[in-house]
Amino acid sequence: MNKRRLLLGLAGLAALLAVTLFAGWWQVDGPGAITPRLPKAAGPPPLAQAAMTLTDHEGRRISPANWVGRPTLLFFGFTYCPDVCPTTLSDITGWLEVLGEDAQDMNVAFVTVDPERDTVETMSEYLDMFHPSIVGYTGTPDDIKKTADFFGVFYDKVKTEGGYTMNHTATVLLFDAAGNFQSTIDYHEAREIAVPKIKKVL
Numbered sequence: 001m002n003k004r005r006l007l008l009g010l011a012g013l014a015a016l017l018a019v020t021l022f023a024g025w026w027q028v029d030g031p032g033a034i035t036p037r038l039p040k041a042a043g044p045p046p047l048a049q050a051a052m053t054l055t056d057h058e059g060r061r062i063s064p065a066n067w068v069g070r071p072t073l074l075f076f077g078f079t080y081c082p083d084v085c086p087t088t089l090s091d092i093t094g095w096l097e098v099l100g101e102d103a104q105d106m107n108v109a110f111v112t113v114d115p116e117r118d119t120v121e122t123m124s125e126y127l128d129m130f131h132p133s134i135v136g137y138t139g140t141p142d143d144i145k146k147t148a149d150f151f152g153v154f155y156d157k158v159k160t161e162g163g164y165t166m167n168h169t170a171t172v173l174l175f176d177a178a179g180n181f182q183s184t185i186d187y188h189e190a191r192e193i194a195v196p197k198i199k200k201v202l
Contacts, residue, residue, distance in 0.1 A: 047179030057123040057136035068179035078114035113155035
């Protein structure tokens with residue numbers, strides 16, 4: 001009798017455990033799972049709202065609003081940058097080479113944070129070292145400040161012995177063809193992570 005009760009108790013316990021496990025699966029991984037609503041990516045406003053204009057490295061005045069229609073990679077830096085900027089531009093060159101012909105369907109913008117030294121001619125000569133799809137942009141100090149503020153980019157002039165350098169945000173910003181911010185690509189982010197991010201907006 002006791003043995004029978006013990007068996008019935010174990011059977012009931014097993015059934016309860018099975019029901020509990022099934023309910024957990026249903027709510028977490030099964031049809032009853034609740035899909036969380038991910039918050040919209042925080043970041044700069046749409047490119048269409050950009051009211052400022054810059055001068056590209058061929059001397060043309062262009063607004064970031066003109067980039068709407070094609071995906072955009074945007075990086076802020078300066079030509080006298082000792083390491084971060086040439087490294088990032090080399091990384092961007094590598095990403096564009098992986099994309100091949102698809103790279104021609106993108107805007108790739110390098111905006112200076114040092115307009116005092118980065119003239120049109122300086123930008124043009126500097127960018128000869130990198131992928132031909134990269135377009136340099138300069139302007140007046142006011143142009144650059146308005147642009148950096150719009151995109152939420154930090155920069156600051158730092159005095160050094162015999163001159164100055166610039167501290168600045170080292171993140172690449174990625175926008176889709178509609179001009180909406182999609183993602184960032186961090187400094188030294190692995191190519192196998194960066195390139196798929198870009199492919200998603202092509």
